Amino acid sequence: MANATTTQELQASILAAAKEEFAREGLKGARLQRIADAANVPKATLLYHFKSKTKLYQAVLETILSSWDQGFENLTPQSDPKVFFNQLIHAKVQAALLDPVASKLFAMEIMQGAPHLSNHLQQKVKPWFRQQVLVIEQWMLEGRLRSTDPARLIFLIWAATQHYADFQTQVLSLMNRQEFDQALADETSEFLASFLLHGLDL
């Protein structure tokens, strides 16, 4: 971890180190000492910038979520269904490649009941989800794709793409690969897009 010159850079390097530690060890298992060492700062300095371990954890989650919000905001449903699903699948697989650790941390938080981001789920994810369901329903009424359950269709796309980030260890082991590189990501999004669009008669 590079030395930070400004306060912002310092906090960014602490957040990066914390993300890795929290994902690898869980909230309770994470050690402030290891995070501090990885970011090259004394433990007390870390606690000066982020009041407590819990606050640091929440800051990590917020950083991840805001970066995702940016990445998905230009996915408008105004376009063609085919283009929309292609973009969505490609963006999610790309996110799994670029930052699997973020996806894992988010997943672990949800699995434990999402105690630290129930607000975000209610206020951000739920409205986005309802919006998508309405648009897809409309497309189905217009006969532009095969009629199925729109909500479960979205779950299917989420699950299929996130799997490559969250279960990367298992996926790589079963495919006899060492790392999740760009070529593997391209093959994966091509497979998923082709299979899911075929299932939608697109």
Added chain:
Amino acid sequence: MANATTTQELQASILAAAKEEFAREGLKGARLQRIADAANVPKATLLYHFKSKTKLYQAVLETILSSWDQGFENLTPQSDPKVFFNQLIHAKVQAALLDPVASKLFAMEIMQGAPHLSNHLQQKVKPWFRQQVLVIEQWMLEGRLRSTDPARLIFLIWAATQHYADFQTQVLSLMNRQEFDQALADETSEFLASFLLHGLDL
């Protein structure tokens, strides 16, 4: 938790309590005292039966894995592809309904790099997986279903079904439901079977 009369029943109730605690809090976050309280035994008794916290955790994982091995062993690939995929999807959704906690615990372990079950992955999951891939490839060569990547097809089915166990909190919230009951499970496996079989031209 009911009082145990035999040693086996005692250990089973400890394992059940431990599964809940480990899934909710993670390995490091789990507290032996809470597990002991939930199982109605003193903490020292728990440590007498299972040497250490880590050993208890591994015992929980082994119990889950052996119950899964039993549940899936009669899914032979000798039958019709349609019947096979129908059975597989139904069995996995049913497992998600019956014991979502087990699925979550397994998922968390994989996400953290599977340090306590890399042996099981290599010796049990990998052979099973290779076998399934071969059978599906054969079916595809015979033209009995649409040709795609067999490995990623299996990942897709795993991801799609496990999602309802691992992300149950999020799924229920977005569907405005309180609990994952049998009706919801039936609708879900029907959706998944219909969608995936359609995507395979079955």
Added chain:
DNA sequence: GTCTATACCCGGATAGAC
């Protein structure tokens, strides 16, 4: 085999000098 009491350690948080 079961339980009470306790040893021992580790980690989050703070005090206070610089």
Added chain:
DNA sequence: GTCTATCCGGGTATAGAC
């Protein structure tokens, strides 16, 4: 804002009576 030294609570594991 940064860092050293330290406090203190809590949790695993064990010792030893029954």
